[in-house]
Amino acid sequence: ALLQTIRCFTKTGIRPMGDILFIATVGEEGNGDIRGSKWFNTHNHVDGFLACDNTDVGRILWAAIGSHRWRLAIDGKGGHSYAAFGSTPSAIHAMCRAGARVAAIRPETTHKSTYTIGTIKGGTSVNTIAPHCEVDVDIRSLDNDALLKLEAEILRQFEEAVAEENAMWPIDDEKKVLKLTKTQIGNRPAGQRPHDCPVIQTARAAQKVLGIELTNYGA
Structure with a gap:
């Protein structure tokens, strides 16, 4: 999905108003504890963060489920x-x-x-x-x-x-x-965004422009 988005920017000549970083993280699953995303978050300031979770373009997640893991x-x-x-x-x-x-x-x-x-x-x-x-x-x-x-x-x-x-x-x-x-x-940690925050509204606007129906809106 990330590579295809980059191809679209290149092919159409779209020039964004600001810089867009396309990143692939490490340590996402298991005991990795999303260490790649954590590192990026502590070393960079960004106005918004969009995660391509899967290929369901009709789904928008507005909240993140918190997870604590222990070895006893x-x-x-x-x-x-x-x-x-x-x-x-x-x-x-x-x-x-x-x-x-x-x-x-x-x-x-x-x-x-x-x-x-x-x-x-x-x-x-x-x-x-x-x-x-x-x-x-x-x-x-x-x-x-x-x-x-x-x-x-x-x-x-x-x-x-x-x-x-x-x-x-x-x-x-x-x-x-x-x-x-x-x-x-x-x-x-668990996290939730307001339904009217810019990131969510931008995702919804992109769906509408492309004629994509919102089929799943949740966490």
């Missing part, structure tokens, strides 16, 4: 499934407790807010009390306040689950105590 790791000493049982808490058991707690959360519905435990890994063998387990969690909302509230509730579930697993057993060695490490791996 639980670590302890671990041990043999039989010999160490009863005095050694399990990182996987604690994570299962946390997962069950998180799965029971019902987000508020005023703004669409969502969450998922996207990945989970840990353990060393079938007969080992796991010394390590970690998950990646994705939390989203159209509203920043709702996003932060849901995030706080989810993180609290992990903290309480670890404490619950530790309290389950008479731990005889401080090294066996499970510890939770929280690492934020994604921070995309």
Whole structure:
């Protein structure tokens, strides 16, 4: 889409009133945390920003869904499934407790807010009390306040689950105590633009000039 737009400018001889930057970003998906767009935003001043999200020219997005992502790791000493049982808490058991707690959360519905435990890994063998387990969690909302509230509730579930697993057993060695490490791996704040802002109005005007019907207007 970007290249075709440039071709149109070149072929028709259209001369814009100001400079137009055509950029391709990196680190957009997964754990990239839109680092390319973030870098551009902090190093350049622009009057407007248009993102070509896909080939649906009838769609205009006026809001950006916020996303916070966390890697939650639980670590302890671990041990043999039989010999160490009863005095050694399990990182996987604690994570299962946390997962069950998180799965029971019902987000508020005023703004669409969502969450998922996207990945989970840990353990060393079938007969080992796991010394390590970690998950990646994705939390989203159209509203920043709702996003932060849901995030706080989810993180609290992990903290309480670890404490619950530790309290389950008479731990005889401080090294066996499970510890939770929280690492934020994604921070995309939610954002909304007024419906009459220049960028949105320009996009609508372009649709009308080209005879394109507005078929999707949302976030």
